[in-house]
Structures are given as C-alpha cells and as structure tokens.
Amino acid sequence: MSLRGSASATLPPPAAQPADAGVAVHCKGVVKGYNTASTRVMALRGVDLQIRAGELMMLVGPSGCGKTTLISVIAGILDRDEGECSVFGHDFAAMSSGQRTRFRGENVGFVFQAFNLLPALTAAQNVAVPLLINGLPQREAIKAGREMLARVGLGDRTDSLPRELSGGQQQRVAIARALVHKPRLIVCDEPTSALDHDTGHVIMRLLKSVALDKDRALVIVTHDARIFGFADRIALMDDGHITGISRPETPTATPAAN
Amino acid sequence: MNALALRMLLGDRAKFLGIVFGIGFAAFLITQQVSIFVGLMARTFGFLTDASLPQVWVMDPKVQFIDDLKPLQDTQLYRVRGVEGVAWAMPLYKGLLRARLANGAFQTCNVIGIDDSTLIGGPPEMLHGRIEDLRRADGVVVDDVGASGKLARPAPVDPSTGKPIGKPTPLRVGDFLELNDHRAVVVGICRVSRTFQSQPVVYTTYTRAVTFAPRERKLLSFVVASVSPGRDVESVAARIRAQTGLAAYTSGEFKRMTVLYFMRYTGIPLNFGIAVVLGFLVGTAIAGQTFYNFTLDNLRQFGALKAMGTGNLRLLRMILLQALLVGFIGYGLGVGSASLFAFVPLGELAFMLLPQTLAITGAAIVLICLAASLLSIQKVMRLEPAIVFKG
Numbered sequence: 001m002s003l004r005g006s007a008s009a010t011l012p013p014p015a016a017q018p019a020d021a022g023v024a025v026h027c028k029g030v031v032k033g034y035n036t037a038s039t040r041v042m043a044l045r046g047v048d049l050q051i052r053a054g055e056l057m058m059l060v061g062p063s064g065c066g067k068t069t070l071i072s073v074i075a076g077i078l079d080r081d082e083g084e085c086s087v088f089g090h091d092f093a094a095m096s097s098g099q100r101t102r103f104r105g106e107n108v109g110f111v112f113q114a115f116n117l118l119p120a121l122t123a124a125q126n127v128a129v130p131l132l133i134n135g136l137p138q139r140e141a142i143k144a145g146r147e148m149l150a151r152v153g154l155g156d157r158t159d160s161l162p163r164e165l166s167g168g169q170q171q172r173v174a175i176a177r178a179l180v181h182k183p184r185l186i187v188c189d190e191p192t193s194a195l196d197h198d199t200g201h202v203i204m205r206l207l208k209s210v211a212l213d214k215d216r217a218l219v220i221v222t223h224d225a226r227i228f229g230f231a232d233r234i235a236l237m238d239d240g241h242i243t244g245i246s247r248p249e250t251p252t253a254t255p256a257a258n
Numbered sequence: 259m260n261a262l263a264l265r266m267l268l269g270d271r272a273k274f275l276g277i278v279f280g281i282g283f284a285a286f287l288i289t290q291q292v293s294i295f296v297g298l299m300a301r302t303f304g305f306l307t308d309a310s311l312p313q314v315w316v317m318d319p320k321v322q323f324i325d326d327l328k329p330l331q332d333t334q335l336y337r338v339r340g341v342e343g344v345a346w347a348m349p350l351y352k353g354l355l356r357a358r359l360a361n362g363a364f365q366t367c368n369v370i371g372i373d374d375s376t377l378i379g380g381p382p383e384m385l386h387g388r389i390e391d392l393r394r395a396d397g398v399v400v401d402d403v404g405a406s407g408k409l410a411r412p413a414p415v416d417p418s419t420g421k422p423i424g425k426p427t428p429l430r431v432g433d434f435l436e437l438n439d440h441r442a443v444v445v446g447i448c449r450v451s452r453t454f455q456s457q458p459v460v461y462t463t464y465t466r467a468v469t470f471a472p473r474e475r476k477l478l479s480f481v482v483a484s485v486s487p488g489r490d491v492e493s494v495a496a497r498i499r500a501q502t503g504l505a506a507y508t509s510g511e512f513k514r515m516t517v518l519y520f521m522r523y524t525g526i527p528l529n530f531g532i533a534v535v536l537g538f539l540v541g542t543a544i545a546g547q548t549f550y551n552f553t554l555d556n557l558r559q560f561g562a563l564k565a566m567g568t569g570n571l572r573l574l575r576m577i578l579l580q581a582l583l584v585g586f587i588g589y590g591l592g593v594g595s596a597s598l599f600a601f602v603p604l605g606e607l608a609f610m611l612l613p614q615t616l617a618i619t620g621a622a623i624v625l626i627c628l629a630a631s632l633l634s635i636q637k638v639m640r641l642e643p644a645i646v647f648k649g
Binding site: 068069071072075077078098101102103104105106108110112113114116118119120121125129130132133134138189221 | 646
C-alpha cells in the first residue's frame with residue numbers, strides 16, 4: 001500500500017487527482033462534527049486547504065478552533081462527515097478500515113506533543129516501531145532505528161530509555177520515529193510546546209532539515225508563536241474554518257486560497 | 259510486534275508482578291484445594307487401597323460405602339466360592355471394638371479380621387514383626403499411628419501435681435491389649451493408609467476377630483475374591499450378583515461408590531468448591547483489575563500504535579500474548595508452590611496432586627486470563643487513535 005512500494009496494488013487508485021501533481025494534501029469543504037449528550041458540535045465547518053509536497057504548513061488558531069480535528073482527518077485517523085480530502089491523491093473515504101490503517105502505517109509519520117514513546121523500549125526500539133508495524137524483521141528495524149537516531153543527533157543514546165532522556169531528546173526520538181519509514185506526510189501536534197525556547201528551535205531546525213524534502217509535506221499544529229518563522233505557510237483557523245493563510249514574513253494574513 | 263508487546267508488559271514491573279501474583283494466587287488456591295479434596299476423598303477408601311489383592315468385594319446389597327457394615331451369614335462365603343470364574347474367595351471381618359488401655363480408659367479400634375490361612379487383606383507394610391505372626395495365639399498387628407498415639411501406654415502421673423511425667427510409651431511388639439475383654443498380644447506394627455476414621459487399626463485373623471466381636475448371628479463383613487486368570491473381573495462380579503443376590507463390586511467400583519457417598523452426604527465438595535470458586539474469583543479480580551489498569555496506563559501508547567498503523571487484530575494479538583505470558587508464569591508459580599505441599603512432612607496432610615487437577619487449574623487460568631484481558635481488549639478495540647492528539 002506504500003506510495004513507493006510494491007504493495008500499492010492493493011490501494012484504490014487515486015480518486016480525486018488534484019490538478020497540480022505536486023499537491024500533498026487536498027481538502028475541500030471538509031465538515032466534521034461530534035455528537036455530545038444534547039447537541040452536535042461542529043469542529044470543521046467546510047475547510048478548504050491545499051498543502052504542496054516539500055512544504056511546511058502550520059495550522060494555528062485558538063483552542064477548540066478545529067486544528068486537531070483537521071490534522072486527524074488529514075492523517076486518516078478520523079472520518080470526515082462531508083467534503084473531499086485526499087493525501088497524495090488517495091482519499092481515505094474510499095479505503096476500507098484495514099487499507100486506511102496500512103496506508104497510515106506506510107505513508108504518514110506522527111510527532112506528538114507528549115512524545116508518546118513506549119517507556120519500556122529503548123530509543124532505538126521506539127524508533128523501530130513503525131518499521132515493525134510494517135513487517136520489517138526486528139533486527140533490521142532496530143538497525144534502521146539506530147541509523148535514524150544518528151541522523152537526529154542521538155547516535156550515542158540509542159540504548160537509553162525514554163525516562164533517561166531530556167524532553168528535547170525525547171522529541172528528537174519521536175521525530176526519528178516519524179521519519180524512519182520514509183513517510184510522505186508528517187503530521188506534528190504541538191511538537192515544541194513541551195520544550196523550552198532554545199530546544200524548540202533546535203527541534204524545528206531538525207524537522208526542517210531532516211524531515212522536509214521535495215516529495216514530503218509537513219503539517220504542524222501549534223500555538224507556539226516562537227516557531228512561526230519556520231513555516232512556509234501558516235493557516236489561521238477559527239471556529240472550524242480557515243480564516244486566512246499567510247507567509248511568516250508577511251504579518252497580515254492573506255485571504256484563504258488553495 | 260510480539261516482542262514489543264512483551265516489553266511493554268515487562269517494562270511495568272509492579273503491574274506485571276501484580277498480575278502474575280493474582281493469577282499465581284488463583285492457581286495455587288485451586289490446585290491446593292482440589293488436591294486436598296482429592297486426598298481426603300482418597301482417604302475414604304484407604305482400606306480398599308491397602309487390601310490390594312482382592313479384585314471383587316462381595317457384600318450385602320444395602321451397603322453404601324466401605325464403613326457401612328451390614329454383615330452376611332458365613333454360608334455366603336461358600337456360595338461365592340461356587341460361582342464360576344472365582345479363583346478364590348476369603349472372609350473379611352471389619353468392625354469397631356473397644357480396647358481397654360493400661361490406665362483403664364477405653365479406645366475404640368477398627369478391627370480387621372483376615373483369612374486365617376492366606377492372610378489376604380492384611381496390612382500393606384509391616385514396620386516391626388511379621389504378618390505370619392498373626393497365627394500365634396492372641397496375635398494382633400497394630401498400625402503405627404495408633405500404637406504411638408491412642409493406644410500408647412499413658413505416661414505415669416505425678417501424684418503431687420496430677421500431671422503426667424514424660425511422654426506416653428508407644429505399643430511395641432510383645433505388649434498386651436485387651437480387646438472387648440479378650441486378651442491380645444501385639445505381634446507386629448504396620449503402616450496403613452490414613453482413613454476418615456481416626457481410630458487405631460488392629461489386624462488379626464478372621465477367626466480371632468469374630469471371637470473378639472460381640473456375639474451376633476452374622477459377622478462376615480465382606481467376602482473378598484479374585485477371578486481366575488483370563489476372566490473378566492466385571493463379568494465375574496456380575497455373575498456373583500446374579501447367582502447369590504449379593505452386591506459384588508470391583509475394587510474400582512467400590513472405591514467410586516465410597517467416594518460418591520461421601521461427596522453426596524458430607525457436604526465436603528461444597529466446602530472445597532467454595533474455596534476453589536473464591537480462589538478463581540479473587541484471582542480474576544486481582545489479575546483483571548491490574549491488567550485493566552496496565553492497559554489504561556498504556557492507552558496513549560496503544561493509541562499511538564493505532565495511529566501509526568497498527569490494526570485492531572494485531573493489538574488483539576498483542577494483548578492476548580501479554581495475557582498468555584502472565585497466565586503461563588502465574589500458572590507455573592501457583593502450581594509449583596502448591597505442589598510443595600506434597601513434600602510437607604505432615605502425615606496428617608491429605609494432599610494428592612493428580613494430572614487432572616493440573617488440567618483443571620490450567621483451564622481455570624485460561625478463563626481468568628480471558629476474563630482479565632476482555633475488558634482491556636474492549637477498551638483498546640474501541641480506542642480512537644485521535645486520542646494521541648489530545649494533550
């Protein structure tokens with residue numbers, strides 16, 4: 001099912017091929033709501049967004065504006081109610097649950113705010129998890145994990161447990177884990193909010209240098225204004241809409257456009 | 259991923275040990291209680307185990323178990339001997355008689371009278387003396403527990419304090435007993451299987467036993483028999499039943515009948531059953547609670563694994579593998595520690611560990627593991643991977 005691998009035969013063909021072949025994420029009119037005890041809360045009210053390959057897009061906005069729901073829909077871990085959303089031309093809605101799970105495993109990398117490293121595993125073993133999920137033998141997976149840790153500057157901490165690492169080091173392990181299986185889309189949820197200013201900048205420089213290439217897109221949800229400067233574009237969200245998209249050099253947001 | 263599941267489990271040592279303890283405790287309690295139950299039940303037919311030579315036991319049709327004595331007329335012995343397929347048939351007396359102790363106290367004894375000439379039905383192991391010495395005048399053989407316990411000579415009493423000085427002296431070969439006002443000489447000390455009855459066991463010849471016993475018209479408790487070589491024991495027993503109108507059982511049938519009687523009328527299975535069920539429930543509660551807490555603690559990790567592309571089936575396998583590991587270790591520890599009871603040097607402890615008990619415990623542990631993992635499985639299966647994006 002990998003976009004690069006031979007298993008792609010089992011994946012439904014790209015349903016809604018965007019006009020621009022360099023488009024990584026294409027969302028149009030995405031609507032998502034949650035049922036509560038008495039009412040239905042609309043988290044996304046028709047989101048239009050396009051992210052290009054090789055681009056680092058930040059989603060920013062106040063709490064509850066729908067950022068997390070949007071990256072969950074983009075990453076294929078939440079179903080949308082209405083609209084279109086495809087990742088490199090593949091629409092999650094056209095996939096079965098199993099296909100979607102495999103697609104995520106092969107094509108999406110995750111960096112979480114709370115790192116979510118497995119506490120009983122060493123750094124190298126944690127990094128190897130996506131490869132193990134994709135069926136690589138343990139020995140090879142851990143070898144690849146060590147190599148990836150070296151790339152993020154933790155070559156000397158491969159056998160350390162998460163509790164033996166600082167917050168910044170743990171986030172670097174998480175970044176290595178998000179990259180080790182060479183996904184084409186990386187989604188990051190508040191990757192610097194648990195870190196101090198300097199460490200946050202180190203992490204962002206690392207993400208930009210190691211994670212970003214012309215075939216891969218990064219989507220980062222953040223409140224952290226200190227890292228806005230690392231974005232190629234910033235999507236401002238409010239009340240389930242994208243209210244504007246700006247470039248970090250431009251202080252005033254431009255109207256939303258695809 | 260299997261190794262990952264096991265590392266997740268072993269990484270949280272406190273919870274891992276808690277789950278193993280819960281399962282181990284259940285396995286221990288189930289194995290120990292069932293084994294003691296089996297041991298106690300085996301004691302009900304201890305006398306049958308000791309008298310291993312007879313293949314068929316013939317008795318009054320109303321007899322329900324080994325100690326339910328309904329004597330026969332002596333002539334029944336000859337009727338049994340006349341049945342085709344019976345190789346030999348011998349008389350056996352079994353009854354409770356009073357022994358008078360040296361201090362004037364009385365002690366009820368379980369007196370066994372065995373065939374004078376062949377001595378079939380005698381004790382399985384002689385510790386002192388020879389079984390053949392029963393043929394000497396007034397000869398009896400006493401079991402070692404009785405000889406050193408209830409039939410022992412009381413210690414002399416200090417007249418000033420009224421308390422015994424020293425310990426009672428065990429009966430020895432050559433000592434005398436008074437059985438129902440008849441003189442008896444101890445010619446041997448034997449070892450017998452423990453029975454439900456706590457009385458000392460005294461073996462003597464059939465002829466002497468019936469003279470010790472109060473005079474009654476019928477004194478023959480059982481006819482014990484063996485079948486001719488090549489003959490089927492059950493069919494010969496059936497033939498004895500048909501021709502004599504008496505009850506005739508194989509040793510195995512008589513043991514089963516005795517056990518069933520005790521199970522039906524004593525309430526012992528219910529009491530042990532309650533202990534076993536309690537062990538099962540406590541084990542399930544401890545293991546289930548701890549396993550569920552372990553899953554809750556790792557919920558974000560499970561969510562992350564789901565988000566990263568781990569399917570529900572694989573997570574199910576991981577949880578079941580974790581349950582299997584703790585179940586396996588807990589079972590081993592529980593059964594292993596319970597089996598140590600077999601080596602406890604207490605003669606009074608009824609403990610018999612059968613392969614079937616291990617299988618029963620194993621099945622119970624499988625159920626506990628399934629019950630313990632069920633809640634966790636349900637939680638993880640329903641888990642939304644989007645949980646990982648909630649700070």
